Amino acid sequence: MTFATDTAVHRIDEGRWTATIEPGWDIAGNANGGYLLSIAMRAVLDATDRPHPVTVTSHYLRPGRPGPAAVDVEVVKAGRSFTTARATLYSLADGQETPLMAVLATCGSLDGEPHPAELVTAEPPVMPPFADCVRMEATDGFPPPFMARVDLRLHPDDAFVTGHKSGEARIRGWFTLPELGDGDAVDVLGLVQATDAFPPTIFNTDLPVAWVPTVELTSHIRAVPAPGPLRCIFTTRFVTGGFLEEDGEVWDSAGRLVAQSRQLALTPRG
Amino acid sequence: MTFATDTAVHRIDEGRWTATIEPGWDIAGNANGGYLLSIAMRAVLDATDRPHPVTVTSHYLRPGRPGPAAVDVEVVKAGRSFTTARATLYSLADGQETPLMAVLATCGSLDGEPHPAELVTAEPPVMPPFADCVRMEATDGFPPPFMARVDLRLHPDDAFVTGHKSGEARIRGWFTLPELGDGDAVDVLGLVQATDAFPPTIFNTDLPVAWVPTVELTSHIRAVPAPGPLRCIFTTRFVTGGFLEEDGEVWDSAGRLVAQSRQLALTPRG
Numbered sequence: 001m002t003f004a005t006d007t008a009v010h011r012i013d014e015g016r017w018t019a020t021i022e023p024g025w026d027i028a029g030n031a032n033g034g035y036l037l038s039i040a041m042r043a044v045l046d047a048t049d050r051p052h053p054v055t056v057t058s059h060y061l062r063p064g065r066p067g068p069a070a071v072d073v074e075v076v077k078a079g080r081s082f083t084t085a086r087a088t089l090y091s092l093a094d095g096q097e098t099p100l101m102a103v104l105a106t107c108g109s110l111d112g113e114p115h116p117a118e119l120v121t122a123e124p125p126v127m128p129p130f131a132d133c134v135r136m137e138a139t140d141g142f143p144p145p146f147m148a149r150v151d152l153r154l155h156p157d158d159a160f161v162t163g164h165k166s167g168e169a170r171i172r173g174w175f176t177l178p179e180l181g182d183g184d185a186v187d188v189l190g191l192v193q194a195t196d197a198f199p200p201t202i203f204n205t206d207l208p209v210a211w212v213p214t215v216e217l218t219s220h221i222r223a224v225p226a227p228g229p230l231r232c233i234f235t236t237r238f239v240t241g242g243f244l245e246e247d248g249e250v251w252d253s254a255g256r257l258v259a260q261s262r263q264l265a266l267t268p269r270g
Numbered sequence: 271m272t273f274a275t276d277t278a279v280h281r282i283d284e285g286r287w288t289a290t291i292e293p294g295w296d297i298a299g300n301a302n303g304g305y306l307l308s309i310a311m312r313a314v315l316d317a318t319d320r321p322h323p324v325t326v327t328s329h330y331l332r333p334g335r336p337g338p339a340a341v342d343v344e345v346v347k348a349g350r351s352f353t354t355a356r357a358t359l360y361s362l363a364d365g366q367e368t369p370l371m372a373v374l375a376t377c378g379s380l381d382g383e384p385h386p387a388e389l390v391t392a393e394p395p396v397m398p399p400f401a402d403c404v405r406m407e408a409t410d411g412f413p414p415p416f417m418a419r420v421d422l423r424l425h426p427d428d429a430f431v432t433g434h435k436s437g438e439a440r441i442r443g444w445f446t447l448p449e450l451g452d453g454d455a456v457d458v459l460g461l462v463q464a465t466d467a468f469p470p471t472i473f474n475t476d477l478p479v480a481w482v483p484t485v486e487l488t489s490h491i492r493a494v495p496a497p498g499p500l501r502c503i504f505t506t507r508f509v510t511g512g513f514l515e516e517d518g519e520v521w522d523s524a525g526r527l528v529a530q531s532r533q534l535a536l537t538p539r540g
Contacts (some may be wrong), residue, residue: 102346118509237392240390
């Protein structure tokens with residue numbers, strides 16, 4: 001019952017992997033999208049024989065519930081440095097193949113070697129230490145059961161769960177997995193999970209929106225994280241026409257950007 | 271010889287469209303990526319029977335040269351509000367089918383109706399009027415032939431082509447198509463083109479990078495543009511480990527965000 005075991009996949013045929021959508025990763029009964037994407041990406045890494053996702057886009061087609069699942073992967077191009085693949089995550093419940101998620105990803109090797117052209121004009125989010133932030137607890141309602149499978153600590157100023165909203169469409173917090181020890185690092189699939197694990201930014205505003213279903217999420221994995229919890233910030237600048245974007249940055253303990261993400265989500269009326 | 275004619279597609283079979291990669295849209299011999307993506311998306315809109323792209327991701331597999339092409343489209347899910355499809359753009363040159371681009375897109379209808387939850391905390395880029403900006407001219411070298419097919423006017427402070435670099439990894443400028451009159455609007459496919467038409471942001475810095483090949487581009491189409499040229503801004507904050515991101519915003523004459531984009535690109539050594 002760890003992130004690694006609960007996202008495991010098994011190759012059963014050329015281009016097909018089986019998996020199980022495990023209970024406990026849900027939000028109001030539906031599996032968290034980052035969790036489903038991590039299952040799909042484990043099959044994609046196996047299919048492409050590359051160690052790291054570089055850029056991953058997922059379109060969220062339907063909510064996923066616990067049960068048997070499959071991932072079909074088609075390699076579109078295997079190049080010298082990168083391999084690009086498409087994948088579909090299916091639910092196999094009730095003897096049906098129901099597509100839950102369509103994925104397009106390019107994978108490679110983030111070697112971490114110094115590069116002659118480097119330029120960074122941003123800083124990691126400033127936050128109180130991990131132990132001084134507000135842990136998202138798991139309940140049957142809100143916060144959801146999923147919060148027992150990840151370990152999220154919200155910046156006290158952004159911790160709307162305590163009853164105080166910041167008024168800004170922003171969430172800052174730490175991410176790690178509960179099974180990791182002090183010297184452990186979140187791996188690259190955990191990093192994909194981190195880009196879709198936090199509550200919606202607009203829960204810190206007074207907008208009349210109760211849920212924010214994702215249409216599409218794109219995550220760039222920029223480096224392999226150093227050991228320790230990850231510093232995350234998600235912001236929204238445009239809530240318009242029934243849509244919003246959430247821009248994410250994930251930084252590691254060495255002060256490096258390790259992932260950048262953007263999702264497009266809906267703001268259903270009422 | 272307009273954007274519409276040069277991106278035309280013809281349905282020849284269930285799931286297959288033909289097209290022509292026209293000469294003149296190239297940068298150093300290779301067709302501009304936004305142009306190729308617009309061809310692919312024209313087939314996707316036809317296949318999904320939806321008027322507007324909502325979120326479009328393209329992985330750039332190989333450079334495209336003028337000649338015959340095809341687009342294969344597979345609808346993954348046709349829902350009530352949105353349809354999600356995969357596409358592949360192929361070159362058909364030399365009797366081969368060579369994949370140039372893999373696309374994953376969700377399409378729908380951007381009705382423009384007022385929505386109860388709206389929140390915008392950003393402003394369009396401040397720029398001199400269209401006529402006072404620096405037109406990107408087309409040459410056989412740099413600027414490339416492609417610049418005759420679009421009409422880009424750079425903010426004078428960001429117009430590295432005049433010999434002065436701002437020092438910031440940012441490009442601001444106006445986008446329109448040369449065939450459009452005063453009362454015409456850039457359509458949603460022109461908007462997709464706008465998100466991959468400007469020169470690389472880092473050409474305004476001293477980084478030792480001569481070209482910046484795109485790995486992946488994701489564009490969110492947030493609204494249908496009002497008539498008139500579009501205000502665009504592209505920024506880069508992280509040039510690390512051989513990669514950079516370019517974040518784009520496109521605003522229309524009514525002061526609305528009409529597209530938001532991010533691409534992941536390479537910064538090859540030397």
